[in-house]
Amino acid sequence: MTVLDFTDQFVSKPQHKNKVGFISLGCPKALVDSERILTQLRVEGYQIADNYGDADTVIVNTCGFITPAVEESLAAIGEALDATGKVIVTGCLGERPEKILERHPKVAAITGSEAVDDVMRHVRELLPMEQNPFTDLLPTAAPGARNGVSAPVREATSHGDVFAPSVKLTPRHFAYLKIAEGCNHTCSFCIIPKLRGKQVSRDAAAVLYEAYRLVAGGTKELVVISQDTSAYGVDIRYRESEFQEQPVRAHLTDLAAKLGEMGAWVRMHYVYPYPHVEKVVELMAAGKILPYLDVPLQHASPKILRAMRRPGAGKQLDTIRRWREICPELVIRSTFIVGFPGETESDFQELLTFLEDARLDRVGAFPYSDVEEADANALGNPVPEDIKQERLARFMEVAQRISAEKLAEKVGRVMPIIIDEFNDDEDDAAGTRLIGRTKGDAPGIDGQVYLYAGEFAGQIKIGDIVEARIEESDEYDLFGEVVARPAWLPNVPQMGHFGGH
């Protein structure tokens, strides 16, 4: 074979169709599923189209949590079908194929959540890749791969595989770390267990290897997620696995301690107030993981909590006080539902009193709405819509005042801030204004810190952790100036050119 013959195989060959569009809807847990599918697409040589015009087929990762999310998912499927005619639906709504087919009978395939292999099977059927002995030898480098070499997608541990996505949909400096899927609870307003099934925890080693690789690649903040993070490992009886030749239990306390040793920020989401969480708060007090807990409490009236069938409900205020004794820096985020069926004015007052007493740092609230198939739909005594809205406004007024008071306490302090983005306008020199977050702010949902870079203008990069003096505050955000730019020194060797900052 001459060189020309060889080249001809590439030049004259008609282009096969291999561009896949991807729409990712829903929560951070769904985002992790999207990352896994995108990683596998890249590994198998598919290209990711960034608009419908370029896409040969589209995958829609759907959300089915509440009625507006279902509608958004159905609309996205319709739009993708109109544009390309070939759509694979996956994710939570995919667990209810009849709902999708009723509105969109022409979708090519439907899978449930966590179904990377099924999705890939359908992609291969719709867009078969031509086998070419020359090009197939060349790996496709995933975004973020260093020097053209992709990290292995699967890595053996003593208990099965770790599936560590190398395609990330978050910026490099933070990543969601999913430690379990599904849920063993039966909250009456929620259909997640019906959609995603019972809890299935990953081995601690699998989670830790994924975290290690992320930190080695420049990730500075690990956001731990699952449906019920405090219940991690229950389903596998806290099974031991081996991480760096050491046994480690699939238990939240052990996992948090090990993650904390890597030197990145470790943030805990969806933690219920079980007794063992106290040990995790001790790790926060010792500076091992971030002093931050996202604890979805939903209500404070025992009657309403019973009707909601909430896990960990009980002496919530005592638990929060105890946590704060152990770790005074602790920032608590929570979400609540107002206007749950049967909620009286006195139940609502109980919730407001709890809010005043607990002085939670970050609070979100939603008016109750029926979710198809949820058990709560059968409860009597619905709260009229206007009363729900009026209670929501009263609730948010109290929450906003407390948030403003707590943020005002931070004025004058110097604190570490992780930089998420630049905020320059045309009058500024590049890199003069920045937006970041304190240790008490989770990406995407909490407040932000608006900063002047001062003498560090032009030197700070996205993902740097700087020291800043807080000069002002409002209801949700802080304002200040950078005073130092310390080196970042994780306990994980850094890959390639990443280091220092």
Ligand code: SF4
């Ligand atoms: S803990 Fe309750 S609200 Fe959360 S996923 Fe499980 S059933 Fe749903």
